[in-house]
Amino acid sequence: MAACALTVGGVVAAGLPSAAHAQASVLLKNQSAKAVVETVDHDARELLLREANGHLITIEYGSAVRDLPHVNAGDKLSIRFVETLGAEIAPPDSPLPESTLTTAKGYVHGHPRGVIAAFRRERATVQSIDLTTHTLSFVTTDGESHIAVLRIKAMQDFMATLKVGDVIDITRTESISYVILNDTVAPAADTNAAVQAPADAGNAAAGAAATVPAVPAVPSAPGVPAVPAAPAVPTAPAVSPAQ
Numbered sequence: 375m376a377a378c379a380l381t382v383g384g385v386v387a388a389g390l391p392s393a394a395h396a397q398a399s400v401l402l403k404n405q406s407a408k409a410v411v412e413t414v415d416h417d418a419r420e421l422l423l424r425e426a427n428g429h430l431i432t433i434e435y436g437s438a439v440r441d442l443p444h445v446n447a448g449d450k451l452s453i454r455f456v457e458t459l460g461a462e463i464a465p466p467d468s469p470l471p472e473s474t475l476t477t478a479k480g481y482v483h484g485h486p487r488g489v490i491a492a493f494r495r496e497r498a499t500v501q502s503i504d505l506t507t508h509t510l511s512f513v514t515t516d517g518e519s520h521i522a523v524l525r526i527k528a529m530q531d532f533m534a535t536l537k538v539g540d541v542i543d544i545t546r547t548e549s550i551s552y553v554i555l556n557d558t559v560a561p562a563a564d565t566n567a568a569v570q571a572p573a574d575a576g577n578a579a580a581g582a583a584a585t586v587p588a589v590p591a592v593p594s595a596p597g598v599p600a601v602p603a604a605p606a607v608p609t610a611p612a613v614s615p616a617q
Contacts, residue, residue: 396535397461397462397463399459399460400529404455405454407426407452407453408451409431409453410423410450411423411447414445416441419436431455433548438475443479443488444486445488450556452552453550455549457546459544459546459547460545460546461542463540463542471496473493473494475490475492488552489551490549492548494548496543497541497542497543498542498543498544499512499513499540500540500542503538508523508533510524510533510536512542
């Protein structure tokens with residue numbers, strides 16, 4: 375997957391004298407769209423979205439996310455998808471970079487929303503450089519060889535600073551933020567979803583109202599609790615016979 379991505383976009387960095395610490399970062403994609411959730415595959419850890427124009431987007435959300443907050447098949451979403459690629463020289467003896475995944479969830483104007491951001495990082499060693507064809511080959515720490523055609527000028531300029539044997543750290547970021555726009559808010563927020571909701575500070579109210587998940591943002595029903603007052607004005611102990 376990393377190899378494919380690099381070939382499409384551009385990538386890389388590497389090691390001149392450590393003082394130079396060259397680095398580059400580019401934005402590959404930044405789009406906003408309306409979409410409908412086609413499937414949520416918990417086994418494959420994938421979310422399949424269909425945009426209004428019919429295009430499909432697959433989002434991998436990783437094992438760190440036990441269940442996608444709020445999202446269910448059929449939900450209408452407003453999404454923003456961002457993809458970036460960056461690289462920098464790896465200082466000698468520095469620890470291997472770690473991939474991470476961040477998620478957040480909450481409500482905006484009563485509509486469930488969420489963010490998933492994946493940072494895939496890997497270390498590589500430059501094997502060959504061809505400035506004429508803008509082609510770079512490298513091998514990652516898992517022993518896999520890759521060939522990348524750098525189509526973005528910022529990456530091509532960066533490649534010109536490299537030499538064979540340089541060690542680089544490559545970071546690929548994919549993030550998606552979404553708001554569910556269903557006419558009926560949180561239609562699938564059943565008891566299972568309600569158990570996860572309390573993970574948000576500020577969603578305690580939604581957790582407490584789990585039995586009525588469709589309207590967590592309207593706690594204005596306090597017009598009925600006029601019962602716990604004095605029970606039916608106890609009239610004086612049956613004003614007994616006037617003797």
